[in-house]
Amino acid sequence: MARITLRQLLDHAAEYRYGVPAFNINNMEQGLAVMEAAAACDAPVILQASKGARSYAKDIMLARMIEALTEIYPAIPVCVHQDHGSDEATCMTAIRHGFTSVMMDGSLTADAKTPASYEYNVAITERVARIAHWVGVSVEGELGVLGSLESGTGAAEDGHGAEGTLSHDQLLTDPDQAVDFVARTGVDALAIACGTSHGAYKFTRAPDGDILAMDVIEEIHRKLPNTHLVMHGSSSVPQEMQDIINRFGGRMPQTYGVPVEEIERGIRHGVRKVNIDTDCRMAMAGQLRRIATEHPEEFDPRKFLKPAMEAMRNLCRDRFERFGTAGKASKIKVIPLDEMASRYATGELDPQITTAEAA
Ligand SMILES: O=C(CO)COP(=O)(O)O
Ligand SMILES: O=C[C@H](O)COP(=O)(O)O
Numbered sequence: 001m002a003r004i005t006l007r008q009l010l011d012h013a014a015e016y017r018y019g020v021p022a023f024n025i026n027n028m029e030q031g032l033a034v035m036e037a038a039a040a041c042d043a044p045v046i047l048q049a050s051k052g053a054r055s056y057a058k059d060i061m062l063a064r065m066i067e068a069l070t071e072i073y074p075a076i077p078v079c080v081h082q083d084h085g086s087d088e089a090t091c092m093t094a095i096r097h098g099f100t101s102v103m104m105d106g107s108l109t110a111d112a113k114t115p116a117s118y119e120y121n122v123a124i125t126e127r128v129a130r131i132a133h134w135v136g137v138s139v140e141g142e143l144g145v146l147g148s149l150e151s152g153t154g155a156a157e158d159g160h161g162a163e164g165t166l167s168h169d170q171l172l173t174d175p176d177q178a179v180d181f182v183a184r185t186g187v188d189a190l191a192i193a194c195g196t197s198h199g200a201y202k203f204t205r206a207p208d209g210d211i212l213a214m215d216v217i218e219e220i221h222r223k224l225p226n227t228h229l230v231m232h233g234s235s236s237v238p239q240e241m242q243d244i245i246n247r248f249g250g251r252m253p254q255t256y257g258v259p260v261e262e263i264e265r266g267i268r269h270g271v272r273k274v275n276i277d278t279d280c281r282m283a284m285a286g287q288l289r290r291i292a293t294e295h296p297e298e299f300d301p302r303k304f305l306k307p308a309m310e311a312m313r314n315l316c317r318d319r320f321e322r323f324g325t326a327g328k329a330s331k332i333k334v335i336p337l338d339e340m341a342s343r344y345a346t347g348e349l350d351p352q353i354t355t356a357e358a359a
């Protein structure tokens with residue numbers, strides 16, 4: 001099956017009211033785990049690679065691996081997405097390596113640490129969207145800075161994430177500004193900030209509306225009913241995964257993630273892409289620790305990686321089913337990139353914003 005763009009996939013998701021998990025991958029095992037889960041339940045896939053993943057695996061390795069995955073699973077439409085592109089070059093080199101979608105994260109400046117001004121964000125995101133659309137590639141933008149409403153800080157992770165303290169205004173996307181942002185940039189999807197952050201340590205208690213502001217998503221969706229919303233930092237950090245890691249020698253302090261029910265609520269209010277990395281890491285890490293502890297004589301990496309892949313596959317399958325992605329792959333007929341480019345050129349894919357919605 002040809003690669004699908006984010007725009008086509010999320011348009012389909014909006015029409016049939018489901019969400020699509022976007023799983024971060026860095027290696028063959030994670031790629032296979034996502035694809036096996038998708039094939040088992042007929043789900044379309046978003047495979048996303050961060051800048052860190054691209055330098056870890058190397059661009060050519062990632063590109064060829066994804067090519068192999070689409071060949072092994074010809075019935076599954078695969079969107080290949082750049083996660084958190086920090087500048088134009090990151091987005092353009094992703095496109096050169098076959099990505100069908102890029103995130104231009106202009107909520108931070110090019111150092112991926114410093115919160116950017118609104119005008120900077122609009123200008124760089126508009127520029128990337130204009131160019132990407134010439135070749136049919138989709139663009140996700142971000143408005144608002146990811147971080148904790150509990151502590152007022154961003155979650156820096158592998159050199160990515162806001163540093164220092166952040167105000168409530170920065171941590172929650174402003175719905176009126178979101179309307180202006182989408183209209184001026186022409187993005188296909190909008191990542192919003194609602195109190196989630198990257199990594200395992202999102203909340204010190206089971207989140208309520210004070211620290212996980214799902215009402216902000218509902219308000220944005222009311223103002224922008226035709227815009228595909230993206231939730232970052234959407235790992236659930238399941239208790240059982242924390243327990244497995246800790247039972248086998250890990251030392252993860254008790255923590256809380258985003259409950260799957262809250263994501264399901266988001267999907268009822270315009271959330272179409274749900275970013276998940278940490279849960280996949282934890283699923284694998286728990287099994288690596290278990291094998292190392294239960295079989296100290298073992299040294300064949302495959303004996304560690306097979307159960308790790310299986311745990312990640314189960315996690316992915318569960319999210320495909322809970323988000324309503326399962327059963328949709330066979331219903332999608334992929335539109336080629338050139339055709340998407342022509343549609344952008346006619347203006348037919350421009351953001352649909354009416355003044356009534358914006359008011
Ligand atoms: O948002 C993410 C990638 O962009 C991943 O979030 P998690 O750390 O919650 O998995
Ligand atoms: O952007 C956040 C994702 O979890 C990717 O993390 P990473 O940069 O460590 O690959």
Ligand SMILES: [Zn+2]
Nearest residue numbers: 084160161198
């Ligand atoms: Zn990030």
Ligand SMILES: [Zn+2]
Nearest residue numbers: 198232233275
């Ligand atoms: Zn993210």
